[in-house]
Every structure is written in C-alpha cells, then in structure tokens.
Amino acid sequence: MKPELVSFKICPFVQRSVIVLKEKGADYDITYINLKEPPEWFREISPLGKVPLLKVGDAVVFESAVIMEYLDEVNPPSLHPTDPLRKAHNRAWIEFASTLFMCQFNMVMAKEQEACDSAEQELRDKLKLVDAQLAGPFFNGNDFSLVDAAYAPLFMRMALLEQWCPMGLMEGLPKMQVWSETLLARPAVQNSVVDELPQLYRGHIGSSGGYGAKRFGTDNT
Ligand SMILES: N[C@@H](CCC(=O)N[C@@H](CS)C(=O)NCC(=O)O)C(=O)O
Incomplete structure (x- = not known):
C-alpha cells in the first residue's frame, strides 16, 4: 500500500523518512502542512501534534525513528546492521x-x-x-x-x-x-x-x- 507522509517543509525529522523512502526507491505521496496553522484533519490524527506522520491505509504512524524502521522493514533489504x-x-x-x-x-x-x-x-x-x-x-x-x-x-x-x-x-x-x-x-x-x-x-x-x-x-x- 502506498504510504502518505505528512510533512512540514523544513522539518528535519520528516526529512529522515524521505531519505529512507528515496534510498529504497519506494513510491509515496507527500502532503505539506503549515505547522503554525495545522489543518483540522491533522489535529485529529496526530497524537502529539507533530510531523512526521505516516498514513498507511487507515493506520497512522508517528515518531520519525519508528517511521524509518517501518519503511525499512517493508522495503527490504534492511538498511540496519544484521548483528x-x-x-x-x-x-x-x-x-x-x-x-x-x-x-x-x-x-x-x-x-x-x-x-x-x-x-x-x-x-x-x-x-x-x-x-x-x-x-x-x-x-x-x-x-x-x-x-x-x-x-x-x-x-x-x-x-x-x-x-x-x-x-x-x-x-x-x-x-x-x-x-x-x-x-x-x-x-x-x-x-x-x-x-x-x-x-x-x-x-x-x-x-x-x-x-x-x-x-x-x-x-x-
Ligand atoms: N520526536 C518526534 C519529533 C518531531 C518534531 O518535533 N516535529 C516538529 C517539526 S520539525 C513538530 O511537528 N513540531 C510541532 C509542535 O511541536 O507543535 C519525531 O522524531 O518524529
């Protein structure tokens, strides 16, 4: 399923996820929001009010390190060391x-x-x-x-x-x-x-x- 990344253009935490997606050559959509005036739909689905969010179907994943791990797992081979x-x-x-x-x-x-x-x-x-x-x-x-x-x-x-x-x-x-x-x-x-x-x-x-x-x-x- 194609994930959708919710982003703020200058956020370094979001950038981590984009790097992983690009390294993997994975297909994705990206939606930019203005964090100073976040849209209502974002407030409803973001538990911490922070980006990045990764929407995969009905699921919402937050925290950049967790998103990176997820993207790594679903797009093998892994970029983590094996040991x-x-x-x-x-x-x-x-x-x-x-x-x-x-x-x-x-x-x-x-x-x-x-x-x-x-x-x-x-x-x-x-x-x-x-x-x-x-x-x-x-x-x-x-x-x-x-x-x-x-x-x-x-x-x-x-x-x-x-x-x-x-x-x-x-x-x-x-x-x-x-x-x-x-x-x-x-x-x-x-x-x-x-x-x-x-x-x-x-x-x-x-x-x-x-x-x-x-x-x-x-x-x-
Ligand atoms: N621990 C979070 C930090 C994310 C974060 O701080 N994002 C900032 C933008 S760079 C944010 O959304 N800030 C909005 C706020 O704190 O209200 C992660 O790794 O995803």
Missing part, C-alpha cells in the same frame, strides 16, 4: 541524533545570546561524542545505514548555518567532516528536501526575532 547488538547500538545513536536536532533548533531560535551560546556548546560537545562512534566514511563503515539517514538532516542544516555564520562546528572532527560530505553528496539526501529549503529555513529562523535570528536568519518572511 543484534550493533543494531541496538545504531538505534541508540539514532535516538541521540534527535537531541542534536534540538540543540541546533535551540541555538538558531534562541532569544538571548546566553541561550544561543549554551546550545552551541552542547551541540559541539555532542558532536564529539558522535564522532568517536564513527567507522567512516559512513557511521558503520562502507555501507549506508538507517543511522546515516537519521543524521543527514542535521548536517544539511549545519552546512547552511556555516555558510551564513561560520562557526567551525566540524573543526577537529575530520571523520565527521567526511561523513557529512559523503552524506550531503548522496542523491537520496539531496532530493529529500524542497528546492527552497535554504530560504525557508533562514526565513523561519529570522521570523523568531531573537539573538539567533540576528545571527543566522533573515527578516524576509
């Missing part, structure tokens, strides 16, 4: 990626400089922890895995932020730099967002109106 312990390890680091998304979000949307600096430091500290896990060029070595799909949206936004406000977040992390470049060169990653993502993302940051907006955003929304 159970390695798979559990990968799942743990997928969970960790979500905390990095939040650091990045808190940094760019910070109202005050102190909050922005503290989120940036937390992001740097966490990137170091991830770097120590990398086999290279992908997370597990030579093959692309689900865990790579989970981190790629972070790197896409980091690359944009570095263009707008160089921070050297990858300095001293050469393995991570290779990982990021390898992921961002991948067609499934490049085609996982709308063309206007940079402008939308920057405008969204700019519209928050605080310190992060001045540092990273534009006021063209």
